[in-house]
Amino acid sequence: MKIAFYGSSLLSSYWNGAATYYRGILKALAAHGHQITFYEPDAFDRQQNRDIDPPEWATSVVYPATTEGLSAVLAEARRADVVVKASGVGVFDAELIAGIVEHASPDAIKIFWDVDAAATLDEIRADPAHPVRNALPHLDMVLTYGGGPPVVEAYEALGAARCIPVYNAVDPDTHHPVAPDDRFACDLAFLGNRLPDREARVEQFFLAAAAALPEQSFLIGGSGWHDKHMPANVRHLGHVGTADHNAFNCTPRAVLNIARDSMAAVGFSPATRVFEAAGAGACLITDYWEGIEQFLIPGEEVLVARTGQDVADLLADLTTEHARAIGDAARKRVLAEHTYELRAKQVDELFRTHAATAKVAA
Template sequence: MSGSLDIVVLGLSLSSSWGNGHATTYRALLRATAALGHRITFLEREVPWYAAHRDLAAPEYCRLEFYKDLAGLRRWSPVIAGADAVIVGSYVPEGVRVGHFVQEVARGTTAFYDIDTPVTLAKLAQGEHDYLSPELIAGYDLYLSFTGGPTLDLLMRRYGAPVARALHCSVDAELYRPRDVDRRWDLSYLGTYSPDRQAMLERLLLEPARRAPHLRFVVAGPQYPADIAWPANVERLEHVAPSDHPSFYAASRYTLNVTRADMVKAGFSPSVRLFEAAACGTPVISDTWPGIDAVMRPGSEIVLAEDTETVLALLCDPSAERRDRIARAARARILSAHTSKHRAAQLINELEAAHPRTPACSFREPELQRELP
């Protein structure tokens, strides 16, 4: 492959950011990839919960199309067959059958983009194959992983991925930048409810809020249980659209990053929150996990905390000197290595390097009438 590429992406959702972080990751990456001159078609499964909360119906940087079911996906076979590269994302509905279909039809490079790698591996270990199975891993030419570090070797050694490369989340630096807004909150958190994050959220945000009623906090995101006892000084926002993320971060003295248990165990899994908040000039307080120091320097570019007292000491410091110093250093680090432009260039390099391992068969219409595996 060389020059301008035709790329097809089958992902969880590009059109809706409600309850998932995939949309913001795809939007930043694909926008930057298109800016490099490549042509992108994004195929999204039409599901009612995203259709009801759609906040990007017609992106200017790619062709966005919907299919209702597997039979509806078949009509895109010529597009998939003619693409230079086809990428299937994690959590795609009926992803195993979609993956088999892509591997059978595609002539160009096939890749799996896992934005949930530690969760995926935990599912595989338990025999759950709702969107990926071991044999599919070996059938893709390239495994792009949200997680780096030792996980990449595991994917190749245990599961037979021909090539596994880290493709972390990133931030669109043109959209995420410092804003001149009033600081409404001392500490914010943006994230969908997850049971395995809740204990750390309790420790690093809710308990500090109880002990410091004079400070202001906010938790933004859907699906939190109704029985959570929110302190009076914790504001709740059900959803913040991506277009409002920069203002949300800018209105916070600090923002909190809390990592899911599987990702803490695997390490080397930086959340998009780290990149977005830092690009907006808001310093991040984060839980600790292996590999975080490869992304941002603890103490100078990010603050690591495991207990309530550490958070309170930081928030109750009346001086803005340390906060501003961390914010400047973090933003500089992100702009130097973690923007969507960096990731787009890496994506194209990886796709061009991962040529299909077997000669592509000619496109034959009768084969597309067969039932998907």
Template structure:
């Protein structure tokens, strides 16, 4: 099929997890024989940090405004499926634009579902509004579980389906590099994640001054008081993520508050670290135990003491076994190839549902 995607970014992974998610998914989708165009809003903060100029698996084009998007109307009309992603600038207007022109299946891919729904509850329609949700043939959500029923029942989606983040298991794999840190964290700053970073990493670092820690990611305020044994790295390019994880005895997974409340919201970083066989210490939320087995595939931490116990109490052999078990789980269920097949199935299902409805009307 011909798929047109209007997403936040494919060209730049700076300050967002959307790019790596789209890259893995669309490359795997292309391997299934499909033709893909990605339309990205040309904005300076991504333009100045582009790390993927010309993907081999899809055509990447830019538009400068909603009016400029009109240049690509023909592609949208001719597509078998059109996908609009979360956090796209002027996303509500983009949704209306697509729904007015597309002749194939239309879908919304929400890589931020709990955040999106919290914004809708507040009347904040930054990139999605209740009025456009029923106009998408399928709502693809990176959150599963009860949230899917809510999208259908409260917002009128004709089909809400899970499409979790995933990982390119060829790029994200174990590496033999020197260990630099006992515990690392890779993630862009956010106000609601920082208290957990403070509790599960900074407090542990202060309690274990002989251990080494690292926090990597942009947009952290200069006002944060980092312990002296916490190294700060402003940005790690996606190509360097596997080496970053490999240099860590353990890595930390921290989840935003809205996503903890919704549950069933695994981040792309969780799958990436697991694919690298780096043992993950994670905060706790509903559904996590259905993705990774606590104690044998992932370690759960509710307190600073839980982190200290893992760092000081687990042998190297036990930690390695947990990391390897997590990688095996990812390879069995959470690679980009798995998600690409699921995406194809969801789009085909939506097309068949539409065709059936049209026959009934005729």
């Protein structure tokens, strides 16, 4: 099938946490024979901060963030068998969701792919005229990268024909063990951009733990933290490109995942960081969120903290041998059950089943 995918960016992870997810899913879908064109706006300095070249498994189209650029790429929707509008493009989001409904072929599968369902649903509930709410009756399905039963029920109550979670995963060709790198040497590392609905949890789970363990070393990577007051044993790196993520995960004794407020509240929403770290064989400590047991076994494949003091206590007792055992178990689990190849198989079957059912109905 020909897939037209309108998203934030495939080529850059700069202020774009969905990049790893897009790359993993779409690369694996291409292996199933789908022809993918990814349309992304030239916005937010992402094209100046690319971390991959245009891939061979998808056609990359970067369009000017203008009404003319938008019109040109929306006109291409009519050529596709599957038309996808992802959440959080950041430019012309309302026009894009309305545009795929207007321009897609009548026979095309029309999809809203929500990579931040908790935030989107909050927006929809607050705005009866929200463009996604208006588009739902005209879409064939909503796919989400997390959320589980609460998100499925919410979307279907709003009028979605179907809502199916397609969770984050690992691409073992991209995220895997590598040799340690002295740039990332520390006891605990955290990687994440500074966002309003994450900052308080970073203070609680990371900075408070660092303050409680002054003899240990901590490392924070991600954009926006340069002017944040931190304990003396915390080192700030700034943006860490995806090419360095394996070394970032493999070098510290442990790495920390901190869900954003909205993701923690809705549950069943493992971040890409969870699978990146597990794929690299890292010992992962994560804040608790409902549904974690669906992905990794607490105490065996991941260490779970409910407070910053829990993080400090786990780290204080964590030996190198125990950390290695946790990381090895996590890597084994994600390679068996949580790869993008498995996620792509799920999506491929959704597309083909929907197309076959529509053909019979016609």
